[in-house]
Amino acid sequence: MKINALSFRLRATTASAIVGSLALGACTADINVSSTTAAPSAFVQVQDGKFQLAGAPYHYVGTNYWYGAYLAATDKTRLIRELDLLRARGITNLRVLALSEQSAHSRSVSPAVISAPNEYDADLQAGLDILLAEMAARDMKAVLYLTNFWQWSGGMSQYLVWHEDIALDDPDISGKWDEYIENTTDFYRCAPCQQQYLKAAGSLIERVNSVTGKTYKNDPTIMAWQLANEPRSGGANYDPERAADYIRWVHNSAAAIKSLAPSQLVSSGSEGLAGSQEQAEVYVRAHASDAIDYLTVHLWIKNWGWFDATNPEQTYGSALEKATRYLDSHAQIADDLNKPLVLEEFGVERDGGSFSPDSGTEYRDRFLTAIYARIEQDIAEDGPFAGSNFWTFSGYGRSGNPEYIWQPGNDFLGDPPQEPQGLNSVFDSDRSTLEIIQAHASKLNPSEKTAGTH
Secondary structure, three states, rough: OOOOOOOOOOOOHHHHHHHHHHOOOOOHHHHHHHOOOOOOOOOOOEEOOEEOOOOOOOOOOEEOOOOOOHHHHHHHHHHHHHHOOOOOOOOEEEEOOOOOOOOOOOOOOOOOOEEOEEEEOOHHHHHHHHHHHHHHHOOEEEEEEOOOOOHHHHHHHHHHHHHOOOOOOOOOHHHOOOHHHHHHHHHHHOEEEEEEEHHHHHHHHHEOOOOOOOHHHHHHOEEEEOOEEEOOOOOOOOOOOHHHHHHHHHHHHHHHHHHHHOOOOOEEEOOOOOHHHOOOOHHHHHHOOOOOOEEEEEEOOOOOOOOOOOOOHHHHHHHHHHHHHHHHHHHHHHHOOOOOOEEEEOOOOOHHHHHOOOOHHHHHHHHHHHHHHHHHHHOOOOOOOEEEOOEEEEEEOOOOOHHHHHOOOOOOOOOOOOOOOOOOOEEEEOHHHHHHHHHHHHOOOOOOOOOOOO
C-alpha cells in the first residue's frame, strides 16, 4: 500500500468490449502456458470463474500478514498466539511477503530475504517454512507475493540498483513519489532484473520446507503465487509503450511461474484501476492471460482523498459511495473475464487518525461492515467476489517508540516500515472489529465453527 491521492473514473471503453477484442487476437503479449494434469483437490482451483476447494465453493475471510515469515524467524511464540487468534475468528487466508530485497532505502525493512543477487537469508527462509507449517496445522491458506513495487521491502527499485548501476531513488526522503513510480517501471524492461526475479521465484517454488518436508510447489497450503505487491503500469502521465511493457511483464512472469507451479494459482497483486493509471484497458489486458487465475483489487478511501479521519461525518458517506462504485466496476470486469475477484487490501485508520491501540475504531468498523455486506451480497447473487484480505493485522505487536516509527528490533506490525506503526493495524485488543470480521466469516462459511473471544 502507498499513500497516493488519485481520483478514479472508469473510462468509456467497457470491459466486455476489451474482452471481445482480446478474443480476436488483440492481446499485447503472446503467451504459452504449459498444459498440466488436473490439480489435486487439496489445492484451491478455479472452475467456471469461481474458486473451488475439494469440489466445493471456496470463499474466505483473510488478512494481510506481510511479516509472517519475519515473526516466525524471531518470535515463534507470538506467531502461534496470533495464528490461533486469527483462526478462532474465522480468518483463514493470509497474504504474506515471501521475498524482500536488502536495500539502503530509509524506510525499508531489514534484514531482507535476498541479501544480494542470488544470496538469501537462511533464517528468514526458515521462518517462511515455519509459518507455512503452522498454517497447514490450522487449515489456513497463503498468498505469497514475490516482490514489491514499493520501497518498504526493497522491491523492484532495488533490482534496478543492483543491475542498472543507478543511484538509489528514495521517495521517503525526496517526496517525489510520481518520479519514483515512473522510474520503478523500468524494472519491467530490465533483462537482468527479470532473470534474477524469476530465478529467486523459482528457487522458492522448488524449495523443500525444512519443517514439513514438502516442496513448496506441492504444498496446498500455498493457494497462490503473486507477482508483486501492487505492481503499477506508470505514474500520473499515461504512456502506452510503458503500459505495454507492464502488460507483457504480467503475462510472461505469470506464465513462467505457472509452468513451475501448475497446481497452484497465480495472481498479479494489482490494485485494479488505481494501479493501471485509471485505464480499464490496461487492467483488462494484463489479466486476460490464461496464466492469471483471478483478479485482485485494493481499496483505499483515505489514501485516495475520499475520506478524512479528522472530518469523518462530512466525508464518510461520499467515500463509501465512491468505494462501492469502485468495487462494482471491478466486479463487472471480473464477470466479463469469467474470473474470481479478491479484495485483498482495504482498511481505514483509527478514529481521528490516531496510531494508538487505545483509540477508537468507529469508522473502521462501519467501513468493514459495509464492505463485507457488499461481498456477501455479491456471493449470494453468484457474483465474482470470492473473498477478501483486510489491511492489516498486527495482533499482539505494539509500536516500540512514541514516534510510531519502525526501527530494527521493534515489534513487526501489519503497517510496513514506511508508515506510522498502528496506522491501519487491527490489534488483538480491537474486539469490536474482530467481532465484525468473525460475523462475516460465519456468513461466508456457516458450517465452519469459529471460537469466541480469544
